[in-house]
Amino acid sequence: MSGLIGKKIGMTSIFDENGKNIPCTVIQAGPCVVTQVRTTEVDGYEALQLGFDDKEEKRANKAELGHAKKAGVAPQKKVVEFQGFEEGFKLGDAITVEHFAEGEFVDVSATSKGKGFQGVVKRHGFGGVGQATHGQHNRLRAPGSVGASSYPSRVFKGMRMAGRTGGSKVTVQNLRVLKVVADKNLLVVKGCVPGHKNAYVIIEK
Numbered sequence: 210m211s212g213l214i215g216k217k218i219g220m221t222s223i224f225d226e227n228g229k230n231i232p233c234t235v236i237q238a239g240p241c242v243v244t245q246v247r248t249t250e251v252d253g254y255e256a257l258q259l260g261f262d263d264k265e266e267k268r269a270n271k272a273e274l275g276h277a278k279k280a281g282v283a284p285q286k287k288v289v290e291f292q293g294f295e296e297g298f299k300l301g302d303a304i305t306v307e308h309f310a311e312g313e314f315v316d317v318s319a320t321s322k323g324k325g326f327q328g329v330v331k332r333h334g335f336g337g338v339g340q341a342t343h344g345q346h347n348r349l350r351a352p353g354s355v356g357a358s359s360y361p362s363r364v365f366k367g368m369r370m371a372g373r374t375g376g377s378k379v380t381v382q383n384l385r386v387l388k389v390v391a392d393k394n395l396l397v398v399k400g401c402v403p404g405h406k407n408a409y410v411i412i413e414k
Contacts, residue, residue, distance in 0.1 A: 210316070211293040212413035213239045213308055214261035215396065217319065217404050223387065223397070231399055233387055236317075238306040238396040238412055242282045243298050247290070256292045259304065260285025261409070287409045306394045309386050309414060316382045318411040319404035323376035328352075333369045379403040 215238035222232050245258035262285060266274065269284035277284045281301040298304065309315065329335040329352045338348045352371065356364045381402055388397035402410055 210291070210413040211295075211308070212291050212315070212411060213241050213304060213306070214259055214287050214289050215239065215410050215412055216262070217402060217406060217408045217410050218395070219406050220401060231387065232401070233397050233399050234384075234402045236396045236398065236402070236410060236412065237394055238309070239394055240303045240305045242280065242285070243300055243302045243304070244276065244280045244282060244285060244288060246298070246300060254292070256290045257294050257298055258288060258290045260288045262286040289411055291413070305391065306389055306396050307391050309389055309396060309412070311386055311389055313386045313414055314383045315386060315398060316380055316413045317384055317398065317402040318378060318380040318413070319402060319408050321375045321377055321379045321403040322405050324374040326372065327374040328371045329369060332371060332374045335369075 215236040218235040218237055220232065220234050222230050225231055239261065241259040241261045243257055244260040247254060247256035247258065249255055260277075260280075260282065263283040264273075264286045266284060269277070273284045279300070324331070328350055330337060330350045335350075335352065337350050338345060338353060341349060352369075355368055355370070381400070384398040384400050384402070386396065387399055389395075390397070396412065404410060
């Protein structure tokens with residue numbers, strides 16, 4: 210799927226034509242520069258490698274500097290490959306937020322907020338042991354039994370337990386594009402997207 214790299218600005222809400230208040234996320238989408246063009250003859254598939262957010266040259270290693278120099282652009286902080294672009298882009302071309310149109314549906318991927326080590330109630334939505342009375346002692350948010358004794362004498366793989374939560378790649382699908390602000394490179398999508406403020410996001414359509 211074709212798309213762009215962006216940065217999550219934050220959340221707000223807007224009113225539609227019926228007066229309904231819609232929660233939405235503002236994303237700075239692009240401009241992205243083409244840093245490499247994959248072709249069937251050389252690479253075996255068609256794709257565009259896009260870069261977003263210029264990086265200072267002193268912060269880039271020699272491999273990144275050489276890669277950017279070949280495209281005639283500055284080193285980029287975030288580089289992602291996209292397939293499905295129909296237009297013929299060349300090295301160094303810029304792709305703006307006008308790649309999207311209002312009313313379209315997009316998929317947004319990002320790394321979710323890390324929440325550290327969490328218990329089963331927060332991590333998996335468990336209800337706790339049941340009630341606070343009838344002899345329960347500090348067991349309100351406990352996981353309960355994790356397996357039988359004599360058979361199978363082990364804990365099944367995938368058993369939902371406490372552990373490190375968040376900080377993983379999450380994709381939210383079918384978010385409607387509410388507004389495209391071309392002069393400020395802003396994309397307003399309905400609902401929420403994963404990640405903290407200023408997190409890099411990948412928008413695909």
